[in-house]
Structures are given as C-alpha cells and as structure tokens.
Amino acid sequence: MNPRQPRVVAVSRDEQNRFSKIPVASITLVAGHGIEGDAHAGEMVRHRYGPHRGKTLPNLRQVHLLASELFDEAAAAGFDGLGPGDLGENVLTAGIDLLTLPEGTLLDLGGPVVRLTGLRNPCVKINRFRAGLMKVVLSKADGTPAEKPVPLSRSTVVRRAGVMSVVVAGGDVVPRAPITVTLPAAPHASLVPV
Structure with a gap:
C-alpha cells in the first residue's frame, strides 16, 4: 500500500455506553444502522444525551472517525500514550484531513461506505x-x-x-484498509457539530 494513501489505522466498538471504546480486529457496518454491537448503533438517536432532544430524531452519529495525527499533536502538548478507541472513535484514520471535508462526503473504508454528517462536539x-x-x-x-x-x-x-457519519453501505472494516474519498456535488457545506 502507498504510505500516502489514506487508510484505516484501527477500529473500535463497545456494547456499553462508555467514553472510550475497545479496539478490535474488525467492525461490521450495517447500512442505516451503524456498527454491529456498538452502543451508538441505531436508526434513531442513541447518544446518551439524545433523549432530551427526542428519541425520534435520526441518528447522525452512527460512526465516529478520528485522525490519528491528533495523537501526535496531543503527545507534543504533553499527552502521551493515547491509543485506538481512547477518545471514543470507531475508526482511527491516517493520511486524511477529516475536518476539512464537506458535509455529505462519502468515505469508502475498503468496501463499506459512510457519509459524513458533522463534527463531534x-x-x-x-x-x-x-x-x-x-x-x-x-x-x-x-x-x-x-x-x-x-x-x-x-x-x-x-x-x-473527529467527525460523525452514517453508514451507506455495510461490510467489515479492518485496519490497513484504504480509504477512498468521494466529495458531494458543489456547492459544498462545511461540517458543523451534530
């Protein structure tokens, strides 16, 4: 694989609603639902702070992606030892500036596809x-x-x-999978918190 090719570094999930997630060998994405076996999976809002907004809202936070480069910045600021899943992300990436991508961007994670919905607050x-x-x-x-x-x-x-997304096409995501970016039609809208 080309070292500059955007790629998946690690994947994590957790059946319980905790801050950090558990690194695993693979995660299974289910279209319109999220990650099989993850506490935040579901068509409707599953975030523990969602009920105050109403449980009938669509779940725009099915998959959380985070750039591994943030860990380097954290280490430079004195926060050594951050690892996969520590910040609650499901997919740790490398070689892609997730925060600059527009809303609606499709990320092919080696077969499964997610659509970016917004920023994690x-x-x-x-x-x-x-x-x-x-x-x-x-x-x-x-x-x-x-x-x-x-x-x-x-x-x-x-x-x-990091950024939040919904699952468009399901399948298994594994570390080292290439990431292919497909931008939405212009005009582009910047990601906002969801």
Whole structure:
C-alpha cells in the first residue's frame, strides 16, 4: 500500500455506553444502522444525551472517525500514550484531513461506505479521561486552546475531536484498509457539530 494513501489505522466498538471504546480486529457496518454491537448503533438517536432532544430524531452519529495525527499533536502538548478507541472513535484514520471535508462526503473504508454528517462536539468527558486534554481538541477561532466545552451553536471555536457519519453501505472494516474519498456535488457545506 502507498504510505500516502489514506487508510484505516484501527477500529473500535463497545456494547456499553462508555467514553472510550475497545479496539478490535474488525467492525461490521450495517447500512442505516451503524456498527454491529456498538452502543451508538441505531436508526434513531442513541447518544446518551439524545433523549432530551427526542428519541425520534435520526441518528447522525452512527460512526465516529478520528485522525490519528491528533495523537501526535496531543503527545507534543504533553499527552502521551493515547491509543485506538481512547477518545471514543470507531475508526482511527491516517493520511486524511477529516475536518476539512464537506458535509455529505462519502468515505469508502475498503468496501463499506459512510457519509459524513458533522463534527463531534467535544464534551467534558475528555477532561475527565485525561485532565487538560480538552485544549488539544478544542480551540478558539484565533487558535488559542479552549479549556472547557462550548454549546453546539457556538461557531467561533475549532472542534478537532473527529467527525460523525452514517453508514451507506455495510461490510467489515479492518485496519490497513484504504480509504477512498468521494466529495458531494458543489456547492459544498462545511461540517458543523451534530
């Protein structure tokens, strides 16, 4: 495989609703549902904070993707030892700037396909997992680190805790699978928190 080819680094899931997920050898994506055996799978909202918005809302957070390059930035900021699944992601990627892709982008993960729906909004659990880590995944528009979560409506912050997606085509996703990007038709809409 070409070392510059975007690829899957690791995959994780968890049947229980916890902050971190468990790295596994493969995950099975189910179209319109999410990841088989993952607490966030489902056609309707499954996030533990979703019920206050109503359980009849479509689940736009079926699969969480995170760039492995964020772990390098975290290490440079003094947060060594982050590994697959630690930040709750299902798919850890390399070689692709997920945050700059527009809404509706299709990512072929070696057969299974997801459609990007928005940004993950970092929550207070990041600092509970590792004190101070929020400043790595959230910054003000001027680039200075933010120390605490902000409301979804605030657009003056940069969220770097990954992207959320829904499953378009199912199948198994494994580490080292190539990632192929298909952009939606123009005009493109930037990802916003979901």
